[in-house]
Amino acid sequence: MDLMWFYDEVPEEYRDFRQQALALEKEHLETRMALKETQAAQKADPDNPSLKARVTELEAKLADLDKRAPWISQGLPLEMLLWGSPH
Numbered sequence: 001m002d003l004m005w006f007y008d009e010v011p012e013e014y015r016d017f018r019q020q021a022l023a024l025e026k027e028h029l030e031t032r033m034a035l036k037e038t039q040a041a042q043k044a045d046p047d048n049p050s051l052k053a054r055v056t057e058l059e060a061k062l063a064d065l066d067k068r069a070p071w072i073s074q075g076l077p078l079e080m081l082l083w084g085s086p087h
Helices: 012-044 049-068 078-083
Strands: none
Touching: 012 049
Protein backbone atom coordinates (compact mmCIF):
# COMPACT_ATOMS: atom_id res chain seq x y z
CA MET A 1 0.00 0.00 0.00
CA ASP A 2 1.51 3.33 -1.10
CA LEU A 3 0.43 6.21 1.10
CA MET A 4 2.61 8.83 -0.67
CA TRP A 5 0.48 9.02 -3.84
CA PHE A 6 -1.08 12.34 -2.81
CA TYR A 7 2.31 14.11 -3.05
CA ASP A 8 2.36 13.36 -6.79
CA GLU A 9 -0.93 15.11 -7.51
CA VAL A 10 -1.27 18.89 -7.62
CA PRO A 11 -4.43 19.97 -5.77
CA GLU A 12 -6.98 21.86 -7.84
CA GLU A 13 -7.07 24.68 -5.29
CA TYR A 14 -3.33 25.17 -5.70
CA ARG A 15 -3.57 25.25 -9.50
CA ASP A 16 -6.35 27.85 -9.29
CA PHE A 17 -4.35 29.94 -6.84
CA ARG A 18 -1.22 29.85 -9.01
CA GLN A 19 -3.20 30.79 -12.12
CA GLN A 20 -4.72 33.82 -10.40
CA ALA A 21 -1.48 34.82 -8.69
CA LEU A 22 0.71 34.58 -11.79
CA ALA A 23 -0.58 37.81 -13.33
CA LEU A 24 -0.11 39.73 -10.06
CA GLU A 25 3.39 38.35 -9.58
CA LYS A 26 4.37 39.30 -13.12
CA GLU A 27 3.01 42.83 -12.70
CA HIS A 28 4.80 43.19 -9.35
CA LEU A 29 8.12 42.05 -10.82
CA GLU A 30 7.84 44.33 -13.84
CA THR A 31 6.94 47.29 -11.61
CA ARG A 32 9.87 46.63 -9.27
CA MET A 33 12.28 46.41 -12.21
CA ALA A 34 10.93 49.63 -13.73
CA LEU A 35 11.21 51.38 -10.36
CA LYS A 36 14.82 50.25 -9.97
CA GLU A 37 15.72 51.52 -13.45
CA THR A 38 13.91 54.81 -12.88
CA GLN A 39 15.62 55.36 -9.53
CA ALA A 40 19.01 54.72 -11.17
CA ALA A 41 18.17 57.26 -13.88
CA GLN A 42 17.02 59.71 -11.21
CA LYS A 43 20.39 59.43 -9.44
CA ALA A 44 22.08 60.48 -12.67
CA ASP A 45 19.67 63.40 -13.15
CA PRO A 46 18.15 64.32 -9.75
CA ASP A 47 16.50 67.52 -10.97
CA ASN A 48 14.39 65.85 -13.66
CA PRO A 49 10.71 66.32 -12.66
CA SER A 50 9.44 63.58 -14.98
CA LEU A 51 11.70 61.01 -13.30
CA LYS A 52 10.51 62.14 -9.87
CA ALA A 53 6.89 61.77 -11.00
CA ARG A 54 7.60 58.33 -12.48
CA VAL A 55 9.23 57.14 -9.24
CA THR A 56 6.24 58.36 -7.25
CA GLU A 57 3.84 56.66 -9.67
CA LEU A 58 5.71 53.34 -9.54
CA GLU A 59 5.95 53.43 -5.73
CA ALA A 60 2.20 54.01 -5.54
CA LYS A 61 1.58 51.13 -7.93
CA LEU A 62 3.74 48.82 -5.79
CA ALA A 63 1.89 49.92 -2.67
CA ASP A 64 -1.41 49.13 -4.38
CA LEU A 65 -0.17 45.69 -5.43
CA ASP A 66 1.03 45.00 -1.88
CA LYS A 67 -2.38 46.02 -0.59
CA ARG A 68 -4.21 43.74 -3.05
CA ALA A 69 -1.84 40.79 -2.57
CA PRO A 70 0.30 41.24 0.56
CA TRP A 71 1.83 37.77 0.19
CA ILE A 72 3.82 38.95 -2.86
CA SER A 73 6.32 40.89 -0.73
CA GLN A 74 6.65 38.38 2.09
CA GLY A 75 9.74 36.23 2.43
CA LEU A 76 7.79 32.98 2.63
CA PRO A 77 5.40 32.30 -0.23
CA LEU A 78 1.77 31.95 0.84
CA GLU A 79 1.39 28.60 -0.93
CA MET A 80 4.05 27.14 1.40
CA LEU A 81 1.87 28.10 4.35
CA LEU A 82 -1.28 26.75 2.74
CA TRP A 83 -0.05 23.68 0.87
CA GLY A 84 3.46 23.05 2.17
CA SER A 85 4.45 19.92 4.00
CA PRO A 86 3.41 19.81 7.67
CA HIS A 87 6.91 18.80 8.84
